[in-house]
Amino acid sequence: MKLTELAKLVKGIFILIENNLIIEFAKSKAAEFDLSEKIIGSKIESIFNSKFIAQVNDAIKKMNAENFVEFESKIEFDKNKKWVKVILKKTENEKGNRGKYLLHIMDIDSFKTEQEYYKQIFDNAIMGIYKSTPHEGKHIVVNPELVRIYGYESKEDLLNSVTNISEQLYVDPERREKLLKYLEEEGQSFGFESKLFRKDGELIWISENAKAVRNSEGELEFIVGTVKDITDRKLYEEKLKQAKEDWERTFDAIDDIIIILDPNSEVRRLNKAALSYVKDKEDFFEGKKCSDLFQCQGDNCKDCPAEVTRKTKESHSAEIVNLKLGKTFLTTSSPIRDANNQFTGIVFVAKDITEEKRIKQESEYRLQQVLQADKLKSLGEMLAGVAHEINNPIGYIFYNLELLRDSWKNFEVKLLNIKNINLEEKGQILETKEIIDSIKNGADRINNVISSLKEYVKGNTGLKKMPINLNEIVEKAYNLIGANIKNSISNVEINLEPNLPDIKGSFQKLEQVFINLVMNAIQSSLNKRNSKIKIKTKRVERLKSVLLEVEDNGKGIDPEILDKLFEPFFTTRREIGGTGLGLSISYEIIREHNGLISVFSKKNIGSKFTVLLPFEDKLPKINPKIICVDDSRKMHNMLRTGFLKETDKFFLFLYEPAHLMDFMNDHPEIDTIFVNLKFGRFIVEILKKIYSKYPLTNFLMFSDASIIDKQIRQELSFAKFLPLPLNIENLKKEFDQLVRQKL
Numbered sequence: 001m002k003l004t005e006l007a008k009l010v011k012g013i014f015i016l017i018e019n020n021l022i023i024e025f026a027k028s029k030a031a032e033f034d035l036s037e038k039i040i041g042s043k044i045e046s047i048f049n050s051k052f053i054a055q056v057n058d059a060i061k062k063m064n065a066e067n068f069v070e071f072e073s074k075i076e077f078d079k080n081k082k083w084v085k086v087i088l089k090k091t092e093n094e095k096g097n098r099g100k101y102l103l104h105i106m107d108i109d110s111f112k113t114e115q116e117y118y119k120q121i122f123d124n125a126i127m128g129i130y131k132s133t134p135h136e137g138k139h140i141v142v143n144p145e146l147v148r149i150y151g152y153e154s155k156e157d158l159l160n161s162v163t164n165i166s167e168q169l170y171v172d173p174e175r176r177e178k179l180l181k182y183l184e185e186e187g188q189s190f191g192f193e194s195k196l197f198r199k200d201g202e203l204i205w206i207s208e209n210a211k212a213v214r215n216s217e218g219e220l221e222f223i224v225g226t227v228k229d230i231t232d233r234k235l236y237e238e239k240l241k242q243a244k245e246d247w248e249r250t251f252d253a254i255d256d257i258i259i260i261l262d263p264n265s266e267v268r269r270l271n272k273a274a275l276s277y278v279k280d281k282e283d284f285f286e287g288k289k290c291s292d293l294f295q296c297q298g299d300n301c302k303d304c305p306a307e308v309t310r311k312t313k314e315s316h317s318a319e320i321v322n323l324k325l326g327k328t329f330l331t332t333s334s335p336i337r338d339a340n341n342q343f344t345g346i347v348f349v350a351k352d353i354t355e356e357k358r359i360k361q362e363s364e365y366r367l368q369q370v371l372q373a374d375k376l377k378s379l380g381e382m383l384a385g386v387a388h389e390i391n392n393p394i395g396y397i398f399y400n401l402e403l404l405r406d407s408w409k410n411f412e413v414k415l416l417n418i419k420n421i422n423l424e425e426k427g428q429i430l431e432t433k434e435i436i437d438s439i440k441n442g443a444d445r446i447n448n449v450i451s452s453l454k455e456y457v458k459g460n461t462g463l464k465k466m467p468i469n470l471n472e473i474v475e476k477a478y479n480l481i482g483a484n485i486k487n488s489i490s491n492v493e494i495n496l497e498p499n500l501p502d503i504k505g506s507f508q509k510l511e512q513v514f515i516n517l518v519m520n521a522i523q524s525s526l527n528k529r530n531s532k533i534k535i536k537t538k539r540v541e542r543l544k545s546v547l548l549e550v551e552d553n554g555k556g557i558d559p560e561i562l563d564k565l566f567e568p569f570f571t572t573r574r575e576i577g578g579t580g581l582g583l584s585i586s587y588e589i590i591r592e593h594n595g596l597i598s599v600f601s602k603k604n605i606g607s608k609f610t611v612l613l614p615f616e617d618k619l620p621k622i623n624p625k626i627i628c629v630d631d632s633r634k635m636h637n638m639l640r641t642g643f644l645k646e647t648d649k650f651f652l653f654l655y656e657p658a659h660l661m662d663f664m665n666d667h668p669e670i671d672t673i674f675v676n677l678k679f680g681r682f683i684v685e686i687l688k689k690i691y692s693k694y695p696l697t698n699f700l701m702f703s704d705a706s707i708i709d710k711q712i713r714q715e716l717s718f719a720k721f722l723p724l725p726l727n728i729e730n731l732k733k734e735f736d737q738l739v740r741q742k743l
Contacts, residue, residue, distance in 0.1 A: 013105040083112035128227035137165035151198035171195040183212040205234040257350040305333035467502040516582040517550040524554030544616040551608040557601040600741040629675040642728030671741035677703035
């Protein structure tokens with residue numbers, strides 16, 4: 001193809017020059033290069049600047065080794081400077097001799113301008129930019145910011161010094177391996193954080209965005225990415241993390257309960273002390289109400305300082321008793337406010353003062369004991385004086401009464417033998433003897449009361465273990481308080497089992513227990529007309545102990561306060577002079593005798609206090625029991641499976657209902673009967689007798705509906721009937737709702 005034809009087809013300038021750089025041919029297809037024919041024959045220096053000429057000469061020198069040479073240059077044409085790309089090629093004549101050179105000059109100004117633009121961005125970027133090989137890990141291109149981040153002196157220093165990125169830069173080389181694996185799988189990665197060494201050995205943190213670049217065959221050819229120095233941020237995060245950990249350790253190290261609540265009293269955070277009181281620790285607590293976690297009851301929430309703070313937005317404090325937990329807390333709450341003073345939550349702090357209160361109460365109790373002992377001592381001295389003063393006239397009464405009785409005996413015979421005595425006169429003679437006997441009985445009673453008073457105050461210091469009989473204690477104590485009982489109670493049943501074995505202990509102290517229990521029953525009576533007290537003693541051979549029961553049909557005791565009944569100074573009658581010491585003293589006395597005292601009470605039905613005193617060694621461990629009466633092992637197995645290890649602790653099993661009454665008599669710890677009514681009328685009659693004798697007992701009935709007719713429901717109106725089929729979850733709920741005996 002001729003040169004003129006080529007120039008027409010290809011963009012740019014075509015110039016043919018000889019060895020002496022004289023232009024032989026010039027043609028331009030580009031408008032920006034307008035060449036005229038007059039330049040032919042001129043030297044190339046007349047058109048282009050010296051730098052361009054020097055580049056052409058250098059290219060000609062290289063032609064000996066290469067077929068053509070390319071270079072870029074900035075030329076001035078029509079007073080405009082442009083970047084051009086030059087291809088210099090040596091031509092051959094028809095004989096194959098080379099002697100002329102063809103210059104193909106192309107306009108690349110726009111490309112070079114854009115290239116310069118991106119180079120400026122690359123060189124001035126505020127983050128490190130790199131291009132690297134994937135596997136051997138060597139940088140191909142880096143920008144100045146990456147050099148600065150890595151602490152090297154120049155690009156060349158970094159490119160020449162780091163030949164293995166993984167080993168030389170990464171503190172943990174496996175981090176780069178993880179990055180490469182991620183790029184292999186995902187193609188790119190964002191925010192990949194690693195710890196690196198700078199050139200001087202200083203440790204830094206970087207965040208790296210990287211992308212895998214693959215060739216046409218899909219192979220990973222190189223990696224391009226950006227690097228940001230996040231050392232300051234990581235140090236701040238570390239300090240923040242350390243501060244958070246320090247705060248959490250401090251938060252959890254505090255022994256008091258600390259709860260952070262939101263404005264709706266929902267839990268945001270608990271400390272370790274608070275978590276120890278949570279029933280279901282595995283539950284996710286955030287978002288739950290404080291009362292849900294700590295089993296609080298309505299009254300507690302109403303008086304809780306956190307609730308007051310939620311309403312008033314002010315600090316508050318109060319002493320709270322949580323009956324479910326059996327704890328007393330000194331609580332304070334304070335509002336949390338943001339920078340704009342807006343209410344955003346509550347800090348609730350609770351200090352467990354249960355033990356502190358117990359020690360304080362015990363100290364007061366001991367003080368009261370000392371004061372009581374002093375009073376008893378004074379009372380003893382007074383009673384001793386009174387007894388002495390009364391003994392003398394009583395002695396005269398007894399002496400003269402015997403003389404009167406003997407004299408009247410002789411005189412009566414003579415009077416009755418008088419003739420013509422009428423019936424009225426005869427009746428008066430006989431009545432006189434009865435009057436003398438009544439005087440004798442009254443004097444004996446006065447003497448018994450004085451003796452009982454003297455015994456009561458004689459031995460209150462220390463526990464002198466002497467053989468004593470429980471029946472004798474009851475009889476002598478009754479002499480002291482019999483008048484009080486008769487004035488307040490219309491019906492008194494006393495059932496003392498004869499021939500009880502002796503126990504060892506203090507007669508006076510156990511007498512004090514009996515008096516306290518009876519006086520408690522009197523004070524619980526609703527009215528004299530329908531009031532009733534039952535006093536019973538018996539031998540419980542199974543427990544090697546003797547039993548004392550004092551039962552009333554009074555107003556009963558609230559279930560919520562049963563657990564506090566034996567605490568010192570706890571009383572519901574403080575406004576009428578109650579001290580709250582009677583039952584707590586009784587509890588201590590029974591404990592001194594290795595015994596057990598329990599209470600079983602229901603509102604508006606009555607209360608029963610039971611005392612067990614061993615006549616051989618100590619009592620075994622006793623728990624309130626439920627007796628299951630059913631001849632089917634299916635129910636027994638369900639209870640054993642459902643309650644697992646607790647079964648033997650809380651249940652007794654009876655297959656034959658005929659022995660139920662005997663079982664009840666021999667097991668004072670039974671407070672609930674759980675019975676299958678399939679035994680028919682036989683079991684119904686037994687249950688009615690048991691209720692008559694043990695009215696506080698819980699009765700739970702179950703059976704086929706066809707057996708439980710209307711009449712049976714009426715006869716067993718004191719019982720609760722459970723629908724079939726029974727399951728263990730429902731039974732647990734039923735048992736939890738029962739009022740149980742407190743042992």
